[in-house]
Amino acid sequence: xxxxxxxxxxxxxxxxxxxxxxxxxxxxxxxxxxxxxxxxxxxxxxxxxxxxxxxxxxxxxxxxxxxxxxxxxxxxxxxxxxxxxxxxxxxxxxxxxxxxxxxxxxxxxxxxxxxxxxxxxxxxxxxxxxxxxxxxxxxxxxxxxxxxxxxxxxxxxxxxxxxxxxxxxxxxxxxxxxxxxxxxxxxxxxxxxxxxxxxxxxxxxxxxxxxxxxxxxxxxxxxxxxxxxxxxxxxxxxxxxxxxxxxxxxxxxxxxxxxxxxxxxxxxxxxxxxxxxxxxxxxxxxxxxxxxxxxxxxxxxxxxxxxxxxxxxxxxxxxxxxxxx
Amino acid sequence: xxxxxxxxxxxxxxxxxxxxxxxxxxxxxxxxxxxxxxxxxxxxxxxxxxxxxxxxxxxxxxxxxxxxxxxxxxxxxxxxxxxxxxxxxxxxxxxxxxxxxxxxxxxxxxxxxxxxxxxxxxxxxxxxxxxxxxxxxxxxxxxxxxxxxxxxxxxxxxxxxxxxxxxxxxxxxxxxxxxxxxxxxxxxxxxxxxxxxxxxxxxxxxxxxxxxxxxxxxxxxxxxxxxxxxxxxxxxxxxxxxxxxxxxxxxxxxxxxxxxxxxxxxxxxxxxxxxxxxxxxxxxxxxxxxxxxxxxxxxxxxxxxxxxxxxxxxxxxxxxxxxxxxxxxxxxxxxxxxxxxxxxxxxxxxxxxxxxxxxxxxxxxxxxxxxxxxxxxxxxxxxxxxxxxxxxxxxxxxxxxxxxxxxxxxxxxxxxxxxxxxxxxxxxxxxxxxxxxxxxxxxxxxxxxxxxxxxxxxxxxxxxxxxxxxxxxxxxxxxxxxxxxxxxxxxxxxxxxxxxxxxxxxxxxxxxxxxxxxxxxxxxxxxxxxxxxxxxxxxxxxxxxxxxxxxxxxxxxxxxxxxxxxxxxxx
Numbered sequence: 055x056x057x058x059x060x061x062x063x064x065x066x067x068x069x070x071x072x073x074x075x076x077x078x079x080x081x082x083x084x085x086x087x088x089x090x091x092x093x094x095x096x097x098x099x100x101x102x103x104x105x106x107x108x109x110x111x112x113x114x115x116x117x118x119x120x121x122x123x124x125x126x127x128x129x130x131x132x133x134x135x136x137x138x139x140x141x142x143x144x145x146x147x148x149x150x151x152x153x154x155x156x157x158x159x160x161x162x163x164x165x166x167x168x169x170x171x172x173x174x175x176x177x178x179x180x181x182x183x184x185x186x187x188x189x190x191x192x193x194x195x196x197x198x199x200x201x202x203x204x205x206x207x208x209x210x211x212x213x214x215x216x217x218x219x220x221x222x223x224x225x226x227x228x229x230x231x232x233x234x235x236x237x238x239x240x241x242x243x244x245x246x247x248x249x250x251x252x253x254x255x256x257x258x259x260x261x262x263x264x265x266x267x268x269x270x271x272x273x274x275x276x277x278x279x280x281x282x283x284x285x286x287x288x289x290x291x292x293x294x295x296x297x298x299x300x301x302x303x304x305x306x307x308x309x310x311x312x313x314x315x316x317x318x319x320x321x322x323x324x325x326x327x328x329x330x331x332x333x334x335x336x337x338x339x340x341x342x343x344x345x346x347x348x349x350x351x352x353x354x355x356x357x358x359x360x361x362x363x364x365x366x367x368x369x370x371x372x373x374x375x376x377x378x379x
Numbered sequence: 380x381x382x383x384x385x386x387x388x389x390x391x392x393x394x395x396x397x398x399x400x401x402x403x404x405x406x407x408x409x410x411x412x413x414x415x416x417x418x419x420x421x422x423x424x425x426x427x428x429x430x431x432x433x434x435x436x437x438x439x440x441x442x443x444x445x446x447x448x449x450x451x452x453x454x455x456x457x458x459x460x461x462x463x464x465x466x467x468x469x470x471x472x473x474x475x476x477x478x479x480x481x482x483x484x485x486x487x488x489x490x491x492x493x494x495x496x497x498x499x500x501x502x503x504x505x506x507x508x509x510x511x512x513x514x515x516x517x518x519x520x521x522x523x524x525x526x527x528x529x530x531x532x533x534x535x536x537x538x539x540x541x542x543x544x545x546x547x548x549x550x551x552x553x554x555x556x557x558x559x560x561x562x563x564x565x566x567x568x569x570x571x572x573x574x575x576x577x578x579x580x581x582x583x584x585x586x587x588x589x590x591x592x593x594x595x596x597x598x599x600x601x602x603x604x605x606x607x608x609x610x611x612x613x614x615x616x617x618x619x620x621x622x623x624x625x626x627x628x629x630x631x632x633x634x635x636x637x638x639x640x641x642x643x644x645x646x647x648x649x650x651x652x653x654x655x656x657x658x659x660x661x662x663x664x665x666x667x668x669x670x671x672x673x674x675x676x677x678x679x680x681x682x683x684x685x686x687x688x689x690x691x692x693x694x695x696x697x698x699x700x701x702x703x704x705x706x707x708x709x710x711x712x713x714x715x716x717x718x719x720x721x722x723x724x725x726x727x728x729x730x731x732x733x734x735x736x737x738x739x740x741x742x743x744x745x746x747x748x749x750x751x752x753x754x755x756x757x758x759x760x761x762x763x764x765x766x767x768x769x770x771x772x773x774x775x776x777x778x779x780x781x782x783x784x785x786x787x788x789x790x791x792x793x794x795x796x797x798x799x800x801x802x803x804x805x806x807x808x809x810x811x812x813x814x815x816x817x818x819x820x821x822x823x824x825x826x827x828x829x830x831x832x833x834x835x836x837x838x839x840x841x842x843x844x845x846x847x848x849x850x851x852x853x854x855x856x857x858x859x860x861x862x863x864x865x866x867x868x869x870x871x872x873x874x875x876x877x878x879x880x881x882x883x884x885x886x887x888x889x890x891x892x893x894x895x896x897x898x899x900x901x902x903x904x905x906x907x908x909x910x911x912x913x914x915x916x917x918x919x920x921x922x923x924x925x926x927x928x929x930x931x932x933x934x935x936x937x938x939x940x941x942x943x944x945x946x947x948x949x950x
């Protein structure tokens with residue numbers, strides 16, 4: 055176990071190194087930051103002095119070394135717009151995004167598993183066929199279209215749902231304020247999370263169905279039947295657990311992707327999360343914030359994947375995390 | 380008193396191209412404590428009967444007519460709810476492959492206890508667990524208290540099959556259906572499992588329906604045997620009687636096709652009844668044909684020389700070298716194969732015999748040692764041109780004809796590929812040569828236009844052989860070439876290999892776990908265990924006077940079809 059985590063730590067460092075090099079590349083080639091910082095009337099000499107004090111005239115490698123050294127201490131530079139550390143800005147926005155992803159994941163899990171299992175058990179049932187057809191359509195509709203349609207129907211036409219923002223949020227701890235405590239907060243998170251889950255949900259239904267079909271044709275399911283177990287035990291004990299193995303692996307990657315996908319959903323619903331922040335940062339050329347965001351998302355990806363691998367090892371006794379297989 | 384009665388059972392599989400009748404008017408009965416063998420080749424419908432009894436047929440299959448009685452209760456008309464009550468509690472099942480019939484994600488305890496809960500109605504977890512441990516003890520698993528907490532992958536194949544048997548017996552059934560229970564196991568394990576099944580049936584007065592394709596298994600454990608052929612039961616009778624004086628033509632040919640371990644015959648009797656080769660094939664004279672005009676070679680004594688060959692696999696990787704664990708796949712292997720002979724490598728699974736073949740063929744790189752082919756060193760030789768030339772002269776025939784042919788290539792292209800790649804013949808002649816090769820292996824040149832999936836297992840193995848011949852090899856490495864095939868087809872393929880050897884002067888490295896096949900095919904044999912060669916001997920010497928202790932044990936465990944057969948015949 056310790057060896058696995060150590061190995062992972064090494065991999066994290068490698069991944070973060072590559073991402074940091076990439077981010078530094080962006081920072082370096084996106085123009086002169088003194089233009090944003092300094093007043094219009096600044097003379098060339100003053101500008102040059104400023105570049106010196108900021109270290110922008112040093113050799114590239116020295117600059118990169120400084121960047122990495124700072125990043126290792128959690129200092130990813132200051133946001134030009136917010137005038138505070140970029141990491142702080144991100145951490146402030148993080149809870150909103152994570153809550154949105156969490157709500158979407160709940161929707162995906164609670165709907166895709168029962169539906170996928172049903173489509174596998176009763177492949178000829180009319181509802182199963184309908185689900186499969188609908189899932190193809192679901193995959194093909196982009197998130198922003200779903201989001202706009204939801205707003206048009208439920209907010210504008212019917213007037214049932216709030217169309218933007220987080221609504222009433224309750225402060226919990228640190229930067230974390232939650233949507234899940236008040237009714238108004240819950241009402242605000244419903245539509246964004248549906249929109250966010252709309253792409254992944256059909257994918258997961260199909261994934262669960264395909265894996266379940268595969269497992270159902272396996273020998274141990276037949277043996278479980280031959281032992282005299284009832285259909286429910288066979289389906290939900292013997293088959294479902296095996297079905298979940300690949301679903302967990304794919305799910306882990308997808309959660310990471312979902313964090314990235316929030317950009318679209320958050321901008322349509324004006325959700326004050328990381329994605330929305332990133333879009334604004336791009337518009338404002340807030341380069342430190344952009345790079346900090348990319349580094350942070352990369353880090354998040356690695357963390358989520360590690361957790362998924364640990365979970366996988368917990369479910370599958372054949373995986374020996376120590377041996378790294 | 381009869382336990383199981385089957386009357387005029389028909390099982391059908393409705394399909395797009397009409398309904399296929401897998402089981403046709405089959406009737407038999409079974410008494411408590413009796414073991415009835417159901418024997419036949421693949422597609423004979425023998426497993427279908429077993430599955431049909433407890434309604435475990437896969438999707439479109441159904442019992443279309445006929446009756447099944449279990450202890451005078453008609454169960455063929457039971458609803459799915461009623462049949463679930465019978466499964467496990469009155470009819471226990473053992474499947475072929477113990478590697479796949481246990482759920483990998485649950486402990487053995489969990490899988491046993493759920494069966495006990497359901498079939499014996501015992502809800503108390505401690506009580507159920509106690510019974511489970513007792514069952515494991517009965518089927519001969521050491522330390523059942525400890526092992527019950529383990530997962531299936533921590534058990535060996537034979538041990539898993541014991542667990543499967545324990546689960547099958549957990550509900551205290553009256554009838555046991557064993558579907559090829561030992562096919563996936565080694566001979567020594569097979570013997571243990573069969574004796575266990577036999578013992579348990581006798582002790583508990585359980586009737587057993589034993590489905591198998593293996594005449595040796597039939598001879599060693601069954602009381603009576605029913606022979607199936609294309610869905611019909613052609614013959615049923617007492618095992619000893621049926622094996623010694625078969626009445627039906629099919630049974631006769633089936634028995635004659637089983638390789639004998641008692642004496643060597645020149646060719647296997649041809650079983651025309653089962654699968655005939657194509658007629659009107661062009662006969663080629665090997666002496667003048669392209670096939671016979673390979674790089675002709677002066678007669679040397681030893682074609683293949685292997686010295687101190689070692690290979691180990693890493694089974695557990697670790698950052699520090701001392702923490703890594705290795706499996707020594709082969710250890711100091713020394714052997715020589717003479718020009719024109721068939722050299723057999725025998726051993727149980729994991730003994731390293733296939734690994735040697737793979738190293739000779741260049742599919743695996745040895746850690747150390749030397750492999751010389753016709754005097755050319757193949758391991759670490761800087762002269763790659765010479766090595767490539769040597770490799771061209773050795774070809775491999777693999778075990779599984781279903782996965783060793785590219786399913787997206789036409790047979791013509793599969794066979795022509797080595798000729799094209801090595802530029803062995805002018806392009807305009809390739810088509811004729813491929814056709815001749817197909818004729819020569821008994822398929823006929825029209826076969827070349829088809830894709831591999833249109834052929835049966837035996838025909839595919841013929842394609843593999845034709846492909847191997849296409850580079851005009853001197854050494855043919857056959858890795859279990861017939862173990863995926865039915866006996867009748869096996870006889871044909873082995874005959875074909877012998878014919879080719881006679882005509883072309885081929886040298887063969889023949890790998891098999893099947894001792895009778897080895898006796899029929901090989902001039903000399905090497906016995907392997909745990910990556911070592913224990914004994915190398917002339918084949919006849921080995922079978923008559925084995926030297927090594929393990930060889931004697933192995934020969935004793937050989938499927939005893941001949942033994943019973945001979946005892947009865949001389950009596």
